[in-house]
Amino acid sequence: MNKYISLIGVPMDLGQNRRGVDMGPSAIRYAGVMDRLEKLNYMIEDLGDIDIPNPGNRPDDKGLKNLDEVSEGNIRLTKVVDETAARGHFPLVLGGDHSIAIGTLAGIAKHAENLGVIWYDAHGDLNTGETSPSGNIHGMPLAVSLGIGNEKLTQIGKYAPKIRPENIVIVGARSLDEGEKKLIKDKGIKVYTMHEVDRLGMTQVMNDTIEYLKERTDQVHLSLDLDGLDPQDAPGVGTPVVGGLSFRESHLAMEMLSEANIITSAEFVEVNPILDEKNKTASVAVDLMGSLFGEKLL
Template sequence: MQDKALALIGAEVGEGASDPGCKWGARALRERGLAEFLARPERPAGWSSMVRARSAQSAAERLDAVAAFSSRLAQAVTRALRRGDLPVVIGGDHSCAVGTWSAVAQAHRPGGPIGLIWVDAHLDAHTPATSHTQAPHGMPVAALLGHGASALAGLYGWLGKIRPEHLVIVGARSYEAGEKALLERLGVRIMYMPEVQRRGFGACMEEAMQRVRRATSAWGLSFDLDALDPVDAPGTGTPVESGIGLQAALDALRDCARQPGCAALELVEYNPAHDVDGRTALASFALLDAATPSSTAPLQRLVA
C-alpha cells in the first residue's frame, strides 16, 4: 500500500511573537535532516516549500507581515493538497496556523467542515481587543473561529474556518481571562492541564479525536512544542512548567496516526536558539515520526 507523500512546508515566521527566534526553527530541523528521517520506502518525505515572513517591528507592521505571510503559506499548503500529499507545516511561531488551517478548510469546504486538535500550553485565542502584547501568535485560534483581526480571520473571504464544536484544545495551563471567556462563550472543549494530568494525555487525545471526527470531512493536528514539559522541550518560544511528558505524547500521537481522514499536521514554536543539547529538535523528530501515518509497522522498519 502506498502512503501519501509528506510535503514538509517550512513556516519561517517569528514576527507573530515577542521573541522572533522561532522563525529559524524549520530551517534548523531541515538542516538536521528531518525529511531524510521521515522518508520511508513506501512514503516519500521532502521539503516542498519554505515560506518566509518579511521582518517587522511595530505591532501594526507585525500584524500586516503575518497576514501577508498567512496567505503565502496557505498557497503552499494548497499546492501540497492538490498534489495529493499530506501537508506537514513546520513552524515558526504559532501564527502560521492561520495560513495552514485556512487553506485546509478552504480545500475541504465542498465536502464539509474540518476538525482540529490544538495541543498547546496556551489558548492562543486573543483578539486585538483582549491581547496585552498584540502578538499575533496569541491569536490564531480566535482568527480560525472567525474572531479578531479580519486580516487573519478573513482569509479566502469567509469567516469561521473551524467551528467551535469541531475544535478541542489540550494541555492549556497559561492563559488570560479575555481569551478564555471567548472560547467558553463559543463552547469550545478545552482540556486544561489538571484534567490531562488526572486522565492521562492518551485518554484526552482519544476523546479529542472522537470530537474532531464527529460530523467533519477530515481532521488536523496543530502541536505547539510548548505543550510538552520544558524538561523534554526547552527550546520553545514560550516554555511553561508542568507540561505533557514526551513519552505520553509519542504514544498518543501514534494512536492518532491510525485514525483515517488526517488532512494536515503542524508542529510549531521550535526555537533553536533556546534548545539545550538538541533535545527539542529530537523531540520534534520523534513527534513527527509518531504522528505521520504509514502502512509500515515500526518493527518492519527496524528490520528493513
C-alpha cells in the first residue's frame, strides 16, 4: 500500500435530501482517522475540505436536484484528486454524500489505463434523471462515471467515460430501482447482492472480486458507502436498508483487500452525524480504514 496518504474532505450534502452528511468528514476526523493511520506508519497529510457551493433557489434542472452546485463541487474535487494522484499519494476521500464519487473517479481515472472499481453499497447508484424516483444525484455517480447521464456531470474532467462496465464490482446490493436493474443487465455489470454474500460467504465474494479485477485492471478504487453495512452496525446514514453487511463481514472484506494489495484510492461516504449514535458510524468507518490499510490484531 502506498505509504503517502492525502485526506480530502468533501462536505457535500446536496446530492440527497437529508441534512447533516456534510459533517461526515469532520466526524471521521474526530473518530481518529489520522492517529489510526499514522500508527500504521503511513505519512498522512490532511488537505482539508473542498469548498462546496451554496445551493441556489432555482428549479431543478431536468429533474436533477442542485445540479449546478453538485457539478461545481465535483469539478473542484476532481482537481484536488488529480493533483494528489499526480504527486504519487494515495487519495483517501471523506464524504459527504455519494455524489462525490463523480469527482473522485474523474480525478483518479486519468492516472489509470484501466481503472477498476469496487462499489461497496446497498444501492447501485446507477440511476439517471430519467430513471431516478427522487432526482437525488447521490443515486447516480456510477452511471455518470460510465458516461451515462447529464453532460454537466458526465463531462467533469472533460472526458468520458471514466470507467468501463466490465471493470466494476458491486458488493452488498439490496435496493435497486428498475432502471438500475436494466442497466446492470444491459452492461453486464458484476453484482454480488446480499443473496450472493449470504449464499457464498464474504470470503468467496472477495476472493472472486479480487481475482476478477486483477485480470483486467491496473488500478482499483474502493468506493465504500456506510449504508452498505446493516443499520444496526452503521445507523448514521441517510438511506439505511435492513439486512446489510455485518461489521465483521466488512472487516474481513477490508482485510482481504489489504492482503491483496490492489487498492490504489478510496472514499468513505454517507456518514451523517445527525442520524448517528455517539459517532458510531464514523468510528466504524475509521475501523474499516484501519483494516484496509493493514491493521491486524496480532
